[in-house]
Amino acid sequence: MTLLHDRLLDLPTCDPTARDAVHQRAAxxxxxxxxxxxxxxxxxxxxxxxxxxxxxxxxxxxLIFAADHGIAAATRVSAYPTGITEAMFAAYQQGRSTINAxxxxxxxxxxxxxxxxxxxxxxxxxxAALTPERFDEITRIAFDEVDxxxxxxLVLGEMGIGNTTPSAAIAAALAGGETAAWVxxxxxxxxxxxxxxxxxxxxxxxxxxxxxxxxEILREVGGAELTAIAAATVAARHRSLxxxxxxxxxxxxxxxxxxxxxxxxxxxxxxxxxxxxxHRRLLERLGKRPLLDLxxxxxxxSGAMAAVPLIAMACAGITDVPTFAEWFGAG
Amino acid sequence: MTLLHDRLLDLPTCDPTARDAVHQRAAxxxxxxxxxxxxxxxxxxxxxxxxxxxxxxxxxxxLIFAADHGIAAATRVSAYPTGITEAMFAAYQQGRSTINAxxxxxxxxxxxxxxxxxxxxxxxxxxAALTPERFDEITRIAFDEVDxxxxxxLVLGEMGIGNTTPSAAIAAALAGGETAAWVxxxxxxxxxxxxxxxxxxxxxxxxxxxxxxxxEILREVGGAELTAIAAATVAARHRSLxxxxxxxxxxxxxxxxxxxxxxxxxxxxxxxxxxxxxHRRLLERLGKRPLLDLxxxxxxxSGAMAAVPLIAMACAGITDVPTFAEWFGAG
Numbered sequence: 001m002t003l004l005h006d007r008l009l010d011l012p013t014c015d016p017t018a019r020d021a022v023h024q025r026a027a028x029x030x031x032x033x034x035x036x037x038x039x040x041x042x043x044x045x046x047x048x049x050x051x052x053x054x055x056x057x058x059x060x061x062x063l064i065f066a067a068d069h070g071i072a073a074a075t076r077v078s079a080y081p082t083g084i085t086e087a088m089f090a091a092y093q094q095g096r097s098t099i100n101a102x103x104x105x106x107x108x109x110x111x112x113x114x115x116x117x118x119x120x121x122x123x124x125x126x127x128a129a130l131t132p133e134r135f136d137e138i139t140r141i142a143f144d145e146v147d148x149x150x151x152x153x154l155v156l157g158e159m160g161i162g163n164t165t166p167s168a169a170i171a172a173a174l175a176g177g178e179t180a181a182w183v184x185x186x187x188x189x190x191x192x193x194x195x196x197x198x199x200x201x202x203x204x205x206x207x208x209x210x211x212x213x214x215x216e217i218l219r220e221v222g223g224a225e226l227t228a229i230a231a232a233t234v235a236a237r238h239r240s241l242x243x244x245x246x247x248x249x250x251x252x253x254x255x256x257x258x259x260x261x262x263x264x265x266x267x268x269x270x271x272x273x274x275x276x277x278x279h280r281r282l283l284e285r286l287g288k289r290p291l292l293d294l295x296x297x298x299x300x301x302s303g304a305m306a307a308v309p310l311i312a313m314a315c316a317g318i319t320d321v322p323t324f325a326e327w328f329g330a331g
Numbered sequence: 332m333t334l335l336h337d338r339l340l341d342l343p344t345c346d347p348t349a350r351d352a353v354h355q356r357a358a359x360x361x362x363x364x365x366x367x368x369x370x371x372x373x374x375x376x377x378x379x380x381x382x383x384x385x386x387x388x389x390x391x392x393x394l395i396f397a398a399d400h401g402i403a404a405a406t407r408v409s410a411y412p413t414g415i416t417e418a419m420f421a422a423y424q425q426g427r428s429t430i431n432a433x434x435x436x437x438x439x440x441x442x443x444x445x446x447x448x449x450x451x452x453x454x455x456x457x458x459a460a461l462t463p464e465r466f467d468e469i470t471r472i473a474f475d476e477v478d479x480x481x482x483x484x485l486v487l488g489e490m491g492i493g494n495t496t497p498s499a500a501i502a503a504a505l506a507g508g509e510t511a512a513w514v515x516x517x518x519x520x521x522x523x524x525x526x527x528x529x530x531x532x533x534x535x536x537x538x539x540x541x542x543x544x545x546x547e548i549l550r551e552v553g554g555a556e557l558t559a560i561a562a563a564t565v566a567a568r569h570r571s572l573x574x575x576x577x578x579x580x581x582x583x584x585x586x587x588x589x590x591x592x593x594x595x596x597x598x599x600x601x602x603x604x605x606x607x608x609x610h611r612r613l614l615e616r617l618g619k620r621p622l623l624d625l626x627x628x629x630x631x632x633s634g635a636m637a638a639v640p641l642i643a644m645a646c647a648g649i650t651d652v653p654t655f656a657e658w659f660g661a662g
Contacts, residue, residue, distance in 0.1 A: 029429075030419075030427070030428060030429075031428070031429050031629050031631075032410065032411070032518035032519050032628070033519060034519065034628075035429075035518070035627065035628050035629035036429070036627055036633075037606065037625065037626035037627055037628070037631060038530075038625050038626055038627075039625060039627065079363065079381050080363070087658070087659070088361075091361060091653075091658060096361070096365070096651075096652065096653055096654060096658070097361060097362070098360075098361075098362050098648050100646065100650050100652075101644065101647040101648055102644045102648070102649075104647065104651070105644050105647055106640065106644075108612060126391040137603055151630065178645065187363035187366070188363050188364060188365065207339070227608045268411060275368065290643075291625070292623070293624065294368065294369050294370060294622070294641075295368035295369055296366065296367055296368055296369075296370065297363070297365075297366050297368070298362050298363065298366035298367060300362075304588075306640075306641060306644055309436055309637075309640035309641075310623075310625075310640075313432065313433045313435045313436050313437075313637055316432040316433065316435065316436055317429050317432055317433070320427075320431075320432040320435070321427065321428060321429050321431075321432050322422075322427055327418070327422060327427070
């Protein structure tokens with residue numbers, strides 16, 4: 001049993017009183033009944049997980065976990081060299097990347113966390129990505145990072161050259177179907193790169209054919225930043241912190257949680273559907289509707305961050321607008 | 332010839348140099364090529380219409396035009412009484428409605444303009460909504476409002492109990508097809524209300540069967556706030572001000588402009604696709620893709636305002652992020 005197994009055993013549920021209070025208020029608010037449709041649902045969802053009938057997004061935050069991958073060091077599965085992981089990490093720290101620009105507009109803080117840059121995981125074709133010890137170590141880092149947060153909404157993002165390959169391996173192992181269909185072009189590999197990715201995922205599949213525990217599958221064919229994202233998602237649940245998921249990599253990283261416990265992602269919404277092959281199918285499998293559908297394929301948490309203002313608006317549409325009774329009573 | 336006809340004759344085009352500069356920068360920026368997909372196109376579009384290679388959304392603004400409708404006074408085509416138009420106008424002015432709550436999150440100013448509250452238009456079944464004189468008067472008000480703005484992006488919204496009926500009449504007259512398919516439930520009328528709306532639109536259709544000038548159709552079966560929106564859209568074009576269109580009513584209001592001149596809406600993007608029947612078809616007819624698709628059906632400019640942070644992010648993704656050359660040259 002890993003630390004992540006432990007923390008998954010006793011997941012808090014949402015506060016149904018807070019959630020229902022928002023539903024009730026939404027029905028009376030100064031606009032045609034049901035006019036905000038899904039956004040009212042989002043506000044109720046935030047309320048349930050923030051455990052307050054006054055849901056707010058005043059202090060959104062983002063954690064970007066970055067790491068390198070053995071598979072990317074061993075064979076060309078990305079359009080970019082592995083050194084780019086470190087370069088992008090520096091850009092996050094200096095506030096210069098796309099996620100930082102988006103976060104400034106969303107009024108969010110972003111923190112980038114190195115969970116294995118320059119320390120590539122095992123090549124998933126031939127060995128486990130992470131040892132049990134390393135897996136627990138990364139889990140602990142992610143738990144600590146989330147415990148330190150003072151946010152009311154959490155965006156999870158990732159950076160790791162080559163990481164759509166382990167993502168596809170997780171999806172293929174846990175969601176089934178044609179393996180090749182889970183493998184996309186990521187940052188934009190050519191046809192040969194795509195063929196290499198598919199072959200790598202198939203080899204990893206064969207290697208872990210006997211593994212059934214979803215968390216073990218994450219450890220075997222995932223990666224350090226994927227592990228951190230899964231752990232941060234669970235930690236956020238224990239902190240009453242609603243989570244906004246990003247693209248294919250983040251979704252694949254949390255998929256094992258939902259296989260262990262179908263309710264494990266109830267505190268998560270999906271910021272966007274990316275154009276990476278497999279993301280839409282993965283979201284369908286999770287029963288999650290993305291807020292945005294803009295063909296983005298960047299990662300970094302950018303698609304999730306892009307959705308943050310919408311979630312803030314959903315909440316403000318409940319808390320900052322009077323009901324008909326309040327308005328006409330006051331008028 | 333109305334004032335609106337005049338102002339439509341000589342529409343400025345976008346600045347292709349600014350637009351192309353953004354496209355070129357987008358191709359080199361510190362992220363995988365094409366990763367922001369459509370958002371890069373949006374940034375280039377803003378640049379072209381703001382006439383700068385540094386597109387920004389620092390001062391977004393919203394104009395909400397409000398007015399009453401003869402058809403709503405004469406027969407029940409809305410789930411709400413006509414007095415609600417005035418009540419909502421007061422809510423906008425006091426910053427208490429949904430659009431105000433959304434605007435605070437988008438960092439936008441919102442101004443509500445009364446172009447005919449308590450002065451209902453003619454009942455479009457039997458007479459023109461607006462006389463030529465009144466049409467010009469409203470056009471002038473909208474021109475003046477836009478001329479006074481100090482914004483870098485403009486959201487257009489509307490309020491007018493009953494106004495999906497004139498919107499459907501415009502759409503039916505100009506976009507053709509089955510009249511009934513353009514008539515939806517608006518704020519939520521029941522089946523009888525829907526039948527009344529359809530009958531009203533069909534009567535209006537018969538009355539204006541000989542009218543071919545799209546602007547005259549707007550005057551005949553539109554309304555005061557719809558006219559103001561069409562005029563504000565044209566005025567924004569003359570001010571190098573990109574426009575974000577809202578839902579069905581706003582889209583129907585600007586449809587006549589695009590029939591007069593297929594390029595007339597090139598400076599407009601569409602904030603969202605609402606759940607009002609006909610909106611999606613109208614957007615397809617205009618060849619416009621909505622940024623959001625959230626089943627909203629509120630009006631007020633709310634769906635357009637919800638998209639403003641995305642447009643701001645698209646611009647910041649160009650101006651606030653270095654190119655690979657800038658980053659690695661500097662590093």
